[in-house]
Amino acid sequence: MSLGMKHSSERFKDRVAVVTGGASGLGLGIAERLTQEGARVSVWDRAEALHSFHSICLDVTDAAAVDAAAAQTVQALGSIDILVASAGVTGPNAVAWEYPLDAWRQVFEINVHGLYFCNRAIIPHMLASGYGRIVNVASVAGKEGNPHAAAYSSSKAAVIGLTKSLGKELAETNIRVNCVTPAAVATPLFAQMTEAQIAYMLSKIPMKRFGEVSEVAALVAWLCSEECSFSTGSVFDISGGRATY
Helix, strand or coil: CCCCCCCCCCCCCCCEEEEECCCCHHHHHHHHHHHHCCCEEEEEECCCCCCCCEEEECCCCCHHHHHHHHHHHHHHHCCCCEEEECCCCCCCCECHHHCCHHHHHHHHHHHHHHHHHHHHHHHHHHHHHCCEEEEEECCCHHHHCCCCEHHHHHHHHHHHHHHHHHHHHCCCCCEEEEEEEECCECCHHHHHCCHHHHHHHHHCCCCCCCECHHHHHHHHHHHCCCCCCCCCCEEEEECCCCCCC
16 A cells, blocks of 8 residues: 655755664664655664665663764764664563563664653753654553563553653754554564464454554654644654554
8 A cells, every 4th residue: 555645855854863873774764754755864873774874873871872873973963953762672472471681672662761861861961952743753662562462562651651741841842752652563673573463463453454664654754844833742643543542
């Protein structure tokens, strides 16, 4: 299914965006969309970005490396106006009381701590310039709690809580902080899940299909724009009808 949507190449003219996890999957789709609309994009990922983005290879769980990447991006591109924190992992599928402890810690290190380090490193640059848009990528699992995915669900609930806190803390500035909660989107993350888990997620979506990367990227692009001026600390569902609140 191709949406064939038209969008302006000027919406993000003179804006610099950081997209974590932007070397593949959802992050790559978002990075491409922002670039198409005029942004200069810096991709932060453990893997090297294969496209013509400014890119920094790093592990988001290394706070010092994230701080250095923020400074490097500002030096190279002049500012950081937008952050899309999409780097994440699903972790294995198991019941909570049998969940491997190392895997539990890894999911939280990347999905929560790494995302927090990126927000923490970039917000001071936005405060200094007087402008910013932050979009943290959570999941509908963080609202509803998927069985056999307690670590992932809990970590994404933490992202929602962090986003709400940051939105309130920055409400009187010109920085807006929101998160998106997609239902399942067909990306390379599926390789980390069992077929049974994938089938379960599909069964929960009333539209009876998975989301497309381009659909999530379209919503994220609006949240990254100046038009998103009165929404902050908010949760934006994109779930094919799955979300119930």
